[in-house]
Every structure is written in structure tokens, then in C-alpha cells.
Amino acid sequence: MANKYxxxxxxxxxxxxxxxxxxxxxxxxxxxxxxxxxxxxxxxNSERDARKTRFGAMIAPPTFCRSMGAPIPNIKLDMPTxxxxxxxxxxxxxxxxxxxxxxxxxxxxxxxxxxxxxxxPMVFTVVETTYTNQFGEVCVIQRSTGIRY
Amino acid sequence: MAKQIYFExxxxxAEVVPLEKNPTTQQLVRYAGASGDFYQIxxxxxxxxxxxxxxxxxxxxxxxxxxGHLMTDFAGEHGWLRKLGVQYRGMDQPGARVVARGxxxxxxxxxxxxxxxxxxxxxxxKGEKTTPGSATVILPSRAAS
Numbered sequence: 001m002a003n004k005y006x007x008x009x010x011x012x013x014x015x016x017x018x019x020x021x022x023x024x025x026x027x028x029x030x031x032x033x034x035x036x037x038x039x040x041x042x043x044x045n046s047e048r049d050a051r052k053t054r055f056g057a058m059i060a061p062p063t064f065c066r067s068m069g070a071p072i073p074n075i076k077l078d079m080p081t082x083x084x085x086x087x088x089x090x091x092x093x094x095x096x097x098x099x100x101x102x103x104x105x106x107x108x109x110x111x112x113x114x115x116x117x118x119x120x121p122m123v124f125t126v127v128e129t130t131y132t133n134q135f136g137e138v139c140v141i142q143r144s145t146g147i148r149y
Numbered sequence: 150m151a152k153q154i155y156f157e158x159x160x161x162x163a164e165v166v167p168l169e170k171n172p173t174t175q176q177l178v179r180y181a182g183a184s185g186d187f188y189q190i191x192x193x194x195x196x197x198x199x200x201x202x203x204x205x206x207x208x209x210x211x212x213x214x215x216x217g218h219l220m221t222d223f224a225g226e227h228g229w230l231r232k233l234g235v236q237y238r239g240m241d242q243p244g245a246r247v248v249a250r251g252x253x254x255x256x257x258x259x260x261x262x263x264x265x266x267x268x269x270x271x272x273x274x275k276g277e278k279t280t281p282g283s284a285t286v287i288l289p290s291r292a293a294s
Contacts, residue, residue, distance in 0.1 A: 036176065036183035037214040041221060053226055062217035062230055066184045066210050086209045088236035093229070
């Protein structure tokens, strides 16, 4: 059966990237994020303790990247009204993000597909977001699935 | 810092020390501020009800953060959380306790690293897994020091 929304034309958008954005990682922002999720780990809360570790500085908790508002590539679909759901995320961590780092965030549409759901066709968008530090090292890659129905 | 776990200490099937969380509406507001996610279903009850929800609900990303907390505690200061995956299957509301849990599913050596895979999930008071997922950590080895 042919897709209603995710046509061959729509799928040509796979690979589309967003504008990059650069954020300075502030120590206070890391601590506020750790406090909000109630994670008392000294690596995320105490400069004094974190400096004594192999990291040499306070580091960001795994999902801190959420606060660096990744712009999402503008996806065009002939879907006049829809509701959106966050399906989930897959994260890969390569290099720690330290307080004081400047992180460049860029996202890319890596998949666009359609499936039949209970309420009609559902569209799945997979966006891959890359977080790169000021030395050009990829710190984190996040793949998030959005659902439109 | 908590006591460090080593690769040799881990057995397949072993439970990750569970992490209990008691999210409140205040925590949702703090998380909205800290993360920049200001979607009203997470702090405006009328808005949430108007959207067919039973009331305000936890941010999926906050539940993701709870599971991240579970795994960075497990990895310890000398370990490293290498992968974290979560799927949002069910809603959770503030005022209800949730428990982040995990179980070791595999241990192996790859590229000189000592790796441990875990099945992880967030469980509500009824014992339902509202947020299943998986994680991979690199642990220090007692041998390779």
C-alpha cells in the first residue's frame, strides 16, 4: 500500500541538516540541571570534587544535552494537522562535556517512514543530533524518534 | 563518591542498584527551566486536561535523565556510560513514585574496553515498565591497572 504522507518526494528530505548552533557550557547550568533531575553526583555538582578526578573539571550529566536546544531540521509533510509524541532517544557518549566547553550542535533528518496505527497513519521521524566540542571532538550523538499522528 | 564497581565484580543477570524517584510538580517546573522544555502539558494542569491527559505528566526527557542517573551511579567515577537508549511507552504523573531499575544482560571485551550491557527501565507503582531501554557502560578492570 502506498504511503499517505511519506511519499517518495517527502523521503528526499532525508539527509537534510539544521543550521549549527554553538553553546558555552556554564558550570551553573550543569549544576542547575543536576539539581532539577535530583542527581547529587559530585561530578555534576562540585567543582572542588570534580577537579580531583580524571575529568579535571565538572562534567555534564548524560542528558544535559537536552538543554542545548538542538534546532530540528524543518521537515515538510503534507499533513495539515497532527499531534506529536516523543518516542524516545538513543544516546552515544564518546568524550565528556566539561564546564567551559563550547559545544556546537547540529541535527540531521536520518529517517522518515510511515506505519499504520490504531488512529490512522503514523509518521516516524528520526533526527540525529551531534554535539561537537571546541577541539572538533564529537562528544555525543543523539538519535531521537518523533511520532506524528 | 560511591564505591567503584569493577568489571570482574559484575555477573550476567545481576540487578543494578535501583534508584527511587518521587517527582513532584515542583520538580517538573525545575526541569522545564533547566532543560528549556516549556511544553505546558508538564506544568499547566488545565492545559493538560484540555489535551485529553489525566493531568500534568512527566517529561519523557526527565525519565530519560532518571535512567541516566541510574547508569552513571552504576558506572562510578572510573566507569563511563557509553550508550543509553530509552523508549517512552507509558505516561507517569507527579506525586507517584517511580523506580529506575536495571539488569546486566551481557559482559564482554571490545577494543580493549571492558563493557557491560544492561536492560533498564522505569517502573511505576503497579510494576509496569513505562520507560524501557538499554545501556552500555565501560567499567574499569582490576587486572588492567
